[in-house]
Amino acid sequence: MSTNVLCGLEPQSVFSYFEQLTRIPRGSGNEKAVSDYIIAYAEQHGYRWERDEANNVKLYAPATSGYENRKSIVLQAHLDMVCAKDPDVAFDFKTQPIDIYVEDGFVKAHGTTLGADDGAGVAMILALLDDRTLPHPPVQAIFTTGEEILFVGAEAMDAHWLDGDYYIGLDYSNNKKILVSAAGVSVLQCTLTLERAPVPVGWTAFDVTVSGMQGGHSGNTIHMDRGNAVKVMEEILAGLPAGLASLADISAGTLINIIPAHAEAVVVCPPEHADTVRTALDARIALLKEVYRHTEPQLTITVSQRSAGDGMTVLTPACAEKLLRFVRLCYVGAWRMADDTYSRAECSANPAILRLEQTEAKFTLSARSNSEYLHDQIIAHQSELAALCGWKAELESRAGAWEYNAASQLLPQVIPIFREVTGREPEIAQIHAGVEGGVFDTKAREIGRRLDMVNLGVMNYDVHTPRERMEIDSVKPLYEMLRQILMTVE
Incomplete structure (x- = not known):
């Protein structure tokens, strides 16, 4: 693996810090090492710091001369990254550095997620605070953990850490917009007690695999009608001849914020029915490839045959029907659109992870909404449906939405800076993805404050997938914009 891959790219300090971050394993739940890295940086630069039990870190950079009486600014980014890889790539996210390279104007990774979400934001903050020639007001830098697993670091953070005047989040993969609102996110954990029977000796097993699907972020891409591997696998199994085959196992999905792109199942049958079952599977596969030819052109479904x-x-027939009925009926995709152009969902559902253990099935459903009312409705819908299908549903977590602040004093100052640096008018955006701003806003309200926030970012594509890539030319404008904000915002 090469080192100094990003040497020569500008701003040099931003790319240098980003490359350092790619060498530190920092998947969600494994952030201790990168948290230590931030503390070492703080001590090296003489900044006061705090760390909590969740490994969140807060740095304090005092105002430079003449800026002591200006409003303080909080810069925030999350330390963790989504760990996703191509199925044929051998990679251990807990121990190996990301193998990065530069191609066609982008920073990419070989076969894995890049971690620019949100390594780019972390690197940006470190580079800014590394520049001792930059005049600025009191600055606080907050680095959170577990953002990609429903903001567990932000949820654990003490609300009194949010004592700055202006908040600038850097977890936004778009350099053409200023983000001012984001969706709330919830996770519904559903369980089903399984009833099993032994497989007679000599039966035939079929291993069915779904792959090649686009997947993607379950907020930003949920309205694009991409296939969901949980649903596709159920559609395959629904084509089996009644009474001739039994379900032994099914699994799909890896993370709650990714549309499942891979699924596996095992089906068994008596040897005298093997040809009939195989013919039915082949027919169903041909049908589904035709159905998904536009939305999932690379859909691949394979079947291999072996002895059980x-x-x-x-699963007993009754148990298998309970399991598959809920998978079949649960909602997936955009539940309500936010605009007439159908460019953003307002409320959505993502059947995210399905696993079978010996005695229990676990089905994790995530939901997002920019409307608290609709959020309650989709949670109630999925919960009641689970009960009707014989499952038990429990709301595991729910984060509130970051609602638009029409009285913001920060936004009117950021817009002209954006215009000056980029030469274009920014779009003021609200997104269906969740960001930690929603958690911070909720926490601030609990202590009687209302945060004045915007989110900015570099241009990242296909985040949360092995195709993730960061546009090199988008980095410098954001860096210059943040410099101007620190120097001029009052």
């Missing part, structure tokens, strides 16, 4: 192993068990 000793000790294998299958």
Whole structure:
């Protein structure tokens, strides 16, 4: 693996810090090392710091001369990254550095997520605070953990850390817009007690695999009608001849904020029915490839045949029907659109992870909404449907939305800076993805404050997938914009 891959790119300090971050394993839940890295940076630069039990870190940079009486600015980014890789790539996110390279104006990674979400934001803050020639007001830098697993670091953070005047989040993969609102996110954990029966000796097993789907972020791309591998696998199984085959296992999805792109199932049958079952599977696969030819052109469904192993068990017919009925009926995709151009969902659902253990099935459903009312409605819909299908549903977490602040004093000052640096008018955006601003806003309200916030970012594409890439030319304008904000905002 090469080092100094990003040497020569400008701003040099931003790309240098970003490359350092790619060498530190920092998947969600594994942020201790990168948290230590931030503290070492603070001590090296003489900044006061705090760290909590969730490994969130807060740095304090005192105002430079003449800026002591200006309003303080909070810069915020999250330390963790989504860990996703191509199925044929051998990679351990807990121990290996990301293998980065430069191609066609982008920073990319070989076969894995890049981690520019939100390594770019972290690197940007470190580079800004590294510049001792930059005049600025009191600056606080907040680095959170577990953002990609429903903001667990932000949720654990003490609300009194949010004592700055202006808040600038850097977790936004778009350099053409200023983000002013984001969706709330919830997770519904559903369980089903399984009833199993032993597989007779000599039966035939079929391993069915779904791959090649686009996947993607379950907020930003949920309205694009991309296929969901959980649903596709159920559609395959629905084509099996009644009474001739039994379900032994099914699994799909990896993370709550990713549309599942891969699924596996095991089906068994008596050997005298093997040809009939295989024919039915092949027919169903041909049908689904035609159905998904526009939205999932790379959809791949494979079937391999083998002898069922000793000790294998299958779900009883009644249990399998309970399981698959809920998968079939649960809602997926955009539930309500936010605009007439159908460019953003206002409320949506993502059947995210399905796993079978010996005695229990676990089905994780995530939902997003920019409307608190609609959020309550989609949670109630999925919960009641689970109960009707014989499942138990429990709301595991729910983060509130970051609502637009029409009285913002920060936004009117950022807009002309954006215009001056980029030469274009910014779009004032609200997104269906969740950001930590919603958690921070909720926490601030609990202590009687209302945060004045915007989010800015570099241009990242296909985040949360192995195709993630960061546009090199988008980095310098954001860096210059933040410099101007620190120097001029009052």
